[in-house]
Amino acid sequence: MRDYRVKTIDSLSRGLEVLRVLQDVRAASLHDLHLATGIPKPTLTRILHTAHQHGLVWQRMVDGAFLPSHTLQRRVEADGGEWLVEIASPVLGELSQRVQWPSIISVPRLDHMETLETNSSRTYFDGLPPRPHGFRVNMLGSASGRAYLAFCPEQELEAVLARLRLKKDPAYQLAQDDAAVRRMIESTRRRGYGVRAPDFGGDHDRPRSEADDGRESIAMPVLVDDRVVGCINLTWRREVLSLPTAVRRHLDDLRAAVRTVEERARAAGLGHG
Structure with missing residues (x-):
């Protein structure tokens, strides 16, 4: 110069x-x-x-x-999730204005889901402790993990299940029962969203009988070019709302938020990184 x-x-x-x-x-x-x-x-x-x-x-x-x-950035770094979170974060903020229960966005990490963002700090019902950035979420028990497994490509699903079958901890026991896994996946696909396993209480390793956070959740996949780049959930206290009531009141809001993220991600070229 x-x-x-x-x-x-x-x-x-x-x-x-x-x-x-x-x-x-x-x-x-x-x-x-x-x-x-x-x-x-x-x-x-x-x-x-x-x-x-x-x-x-x-x-x-x-x-x-x-x-x-x-x-x-020079290019999309989709695997890290930063682009997705940047796009989804304001959408979660808008969602918290309509639905006073918190939501979390998580991404798949080989054998678990990882929490990257939550609007918990902006929701009225702040008695639910937020999941910190980097929190590991059980793939087989959580609503988000089940939504991911049900809607990811078949080859990707088989690769994830193969990894989960190698684990001997009780948290991964479902992976050993292929028929049960397939029933879970088919029911999730029919609904269009994931729900928690009956014995899942929020802890990555322990069942609800040993660790119960008092929550219930639903989750939907964020799909870009037929790839699940992440999942957005909605979570609430079981003692306040039943699952059918929460779905009736808030599923449309969650679906609209997911669609908005998908549209913005495609516009930003997220699916091509």
């Missing part, structure tokens, strides 16, 4: 430094950014707000971390 005899723009330099740090670390809290850059937090807040307004950064609801927008 030519040696222009002009002053640099300090505010722009600080903003670019923040974006560089975010690209390096992928996710950071306001305090993390303050430590990494030395920029005062009020100034950082203004930088991040401005960058967000221009679509350069976004903030995850589950832990408040800031992440670089996919517009700063």
